[in-house]
Amino acid sequence: MPDSEALHASHRLEYPYSRSVGPVIGAFLTGLRDGRLLGVKGSNGSVIVPPTEYDPTTGDDTGDMVDVGPGGVVESWAWVSHPLPKHPLTTPFAWALVRLDGADTALLHAVDSGGPDELATGDRVTVRFRPAAERIGAMADIEAFVPEGGAA
Amino acid sequence: MADPTTTEDLGPVTTLATPIRLDFEFTPGVAQSRFLRGLEQGKFMGQRCPTCGKVYVPSRGSCPTDGVPTTEDVALANVGTVTTYCVVNVPFAGQSIEIPYICAQVLLDGANISFMGLIQEIPADQIRMGMRVEAVWVEPDQLTPSLESVRYFRPNGEPDADYETYKEYL
Structure with missing residues (x-):
């Protein structure tokens, strides 16, 4: 039998982990499912997004949840010309740090601007959620951010 | 823009699915492909070592004792x-x-190595070493080059x- 007659097959090895998210990230994810963006007040009054249980500068407990966005500013970005299967979009997009209105920290997510020439640091973007029926309480409930004004 | 529809009736999100996944292409090689193609035809195919004469099933393509290719196919x-069971x-x-x-480990007639199989059609407390069993296959149109073609082994009624005859294979 020639080598070419050797069989081959596609296999998937998968561990279906789930993790508990805790009260703060849980509230953030619940907000995403409801189509809201939430941050948390740090001990010096700054707003942290995505929220943390502890203030990263002081170690103190964080405070109340506050609504942020839905718009924000692109602080930094990198263009992805060839999206991979696990990426949030199937068409070329940017990974970007977006500082949402009302927040003092930036959130990493995809920006669907259409092309790298359509995006610049400092640009205003706004959130595009998945339809409510598809949202499950996960980062992917945000489909992407898009240029404010709907350029994409 | 935020969708006004809320899902508050679902309660707060408390867990997050974080599967770890590896997709890969598997090739069993030429020797095991022969074994798997045999399963597709409803039979067990092994290979004999030209030096020691032992028959391996499934064959890895070489004799682990003599280090020579196993070229003779044996049905x-x-x-x-x-031989043993759990x-x-x-x-x-x-x-x-x-x-x-x-x-159970099943030593197929003609083989020199045992083979793991599920035993059915017998109460679990009646299994014993030396029991003679036969393979039960899926329907002919369901056969694939996979061990899923073998549903299980069952007692075939022969004396133990x-x-x-099998002490070497324990």
Whole structure:
């Protein structure tokens, strides 16, 4: 039998982990499912997004949840010309740090601007959620951010 | 823009699915491909070592003792002898067989190495070393180059094998 007659097959090895998210990230994810963006007040009054249980500068407990966005500013970005299967979009997009209105920290997510020439640091973007029926309480409930004004 | 529809009736999000996944292409190689193609035809195919004469099933393509390629294909019998076994009483995630069930090493007639198989059609407390069993295959149109083609082994009614015939294979 020639080598070419050797069989081959596609296999998937998968561990279906789930993790508990805790009260703060849980509230953030619940907000995403409801189509809201939430941050948390740090001990010096700054707003942290995505929220943390502890203030990263002081170690103190964080405070109340506050609504942020839905718009924000692109602080930094990198263009992805060839999206991979696990990426949030199937068409070329940017990974970007977006500082949402009302927040003092930036959130990493995809920006669907259409092309790298359509995006610049400092640009205003706004959130595009998945339809409510598809949202499950996960980062992917945000489909992407898009240029404010709907350029994409 | 935020969708005004809320899902508050679902309660707060408390867990997040974080599967770890590896997709890969598997090739069993030429020797095991012959074994798997044999399963697709409803038979067990092994290979004989030209030096020691032992028959391996499934063959890895070489003799682990002599280090030479195993080139002679050998069709094995559909019947064999239970050499050792384990009765599974413990449930576990993803279990598809009703407990208790028997997992046995079966020495197919004509082979020199035993082969792991599920034993059915017998109460778990009646399994014994030396029991003669036969393979039960899926329907002919369901055969694939996979061990899923073998549904299980079951007692075939022959008298138990003499211990001397399988003591080498324990």
